[in-house]
Amino acid sequence: MKPELLMPGGSLEKLKYAFEYGADAVYVGVPLFSLRARENEMTFEDLREGIEYARARGKQVYVTANIFARNLKLKSFRENFKKWVDLKPDAFIMSDPGLMMIAKDIDPNVNIHLSVQANCMNWQAVKFWQQQGVTRVILSRELRIEEIKEIRNKVPDIEIEAFVHGSICIAYSGRCLLSHYMSHRDANQGVCDNSCRYGYNIHKAESDKDQEYFLEDLRNKGEFYRIDEDDNGTYIMNAKDLCVIEHLKELREAGVCSFKVEGRTKSLYYASMVAKIYRQAIDDMDAGKDFNPELLTELQKIPNRGYHKAFALGGTSHESQEYRHSTSRNFNQRFAGVVLDRSDKTGRVRVEARHRIRPEDEIEVISPSGGAKYTVGKIFNEQGEQVHQAGGGGLIFEFDLPHEVGPHSLISLCEKGGFNDKQL
Structure with missing residues (x-):
């Protein structure tokens, strides 16, 4: 089945x-x-x-x-x-x-x-x-x-x-995993090492990188856990x-x-x-x-x-954690709009914009049956005026798209190098 x-x-x-x-x-x-x-x-x-x-x-x-x-x-x-x-x-x-x-x-x-x-x-x-x-x-x-x-x-x-x-x-099904993570002793099997109750030191790494730190468990001197920190803090529990x-x-x-x-x-x-x-x-x-x-x-x-x-x-490891960022960032397309219909008056496709789209941007129009990439041409607002961009926030704009667009189609904005956390 x-x-x-x-x-x-x-x-x-x-x-x-x-x-x-x-x-x-x-x-x-x-x-x-x-x-x-x-x-x-x-x-x-x-x-x-x-x-x-x-x-x-x-x-x-x-x-x-x-x-x-x-x-x-x-x-x-x-x-x-x-x-x-x-x-x-x-x-x-x-x-x-x-x-x-x-x-x-x-x-x-x-x-x-x-x-x-x-x-x-x-x-x-x-x-x-x-x-x-x-x-x-x-x-x-x-x-x-x-x-x-x-x-x-x-x-x-x-x-x-x-x-x-x-x-x-970090508590995958609602239970503490700190002990399992730090000493491979599963608290949920009765062998908790009380990782949450002990002292730790923070050490700055000798590195060319900015703000690279490690956490030292005072129970096990010389044992370090990597803590990468940026302007927003650190993400030691970010799976x-x-x-x-x-x-x-x-x-x-x-x-x-x-x-x-x-x-x-x-x-x-x-x-x-x-x-x-x-x-x-x-x-x-x-x-x-x-x-x-x-x-x-x-x-x-x-x-x-x-x-x-x-x-x-099998078991997890330190590789299961994302230490540098708390938000999603490993992606190369961004949700940019919902296709509504095609205007009877202008023949253009009406889009509810969820993110900024500009002329010359590369987009992918995705439907339940497939997808196709296009380069954005002229953009018009609901009054029929040509504009320099489609702003996000659910406003409606019109686009010239060369092919028929099916129901429930979505628009994603393509970015060859991927999006970084400052663009989120």
């Missing part, structure tokens, strides 16, 4: 584009009850429309309500859950056993997927959650592929979901982004039925491009084709902190 491609939907617009660019399913958070409460644009009416949009296309929508709730949220959750159930989403992603009890009390047949926040790491835990009525387990990111395979062998009659792409933090697109076949063979991408707070461009690239990788795999390395090149067009494979093939 072909694995599901599960994409984030941080807004109704992102949900629609994720589907158009190849997602089989989208997960959306609900305000106050998901772990993206502050940056959640999904209203109740948006959720209703998103589910209807998915239904019309044979797609799935999973509602994320994965907080660990305090007492004051229990009543509100019960009241809201009744309304969500009536919309008939395909599943709820949850982690709090108490909230699961409320959900089952309201609808005994509700489909619950166990959130990665529940830190499920072994087959016995999977079996436990299965007995509680969970139909799918989203496994912890710390697991290696061979561990996932053992879970599938021990509990063959439950769905397994795993993250394959996106940002991850590179997860990317295991080359290993989807191994994950499928290990029993993973759903490949999940992180990014509900990422841009529309991110949701669309990652969906398109992983869609191609999954389809190629299903057709028996070898992995196409050009897909990795395509992923470099998308803002990222550098890619690594996390725990999938």
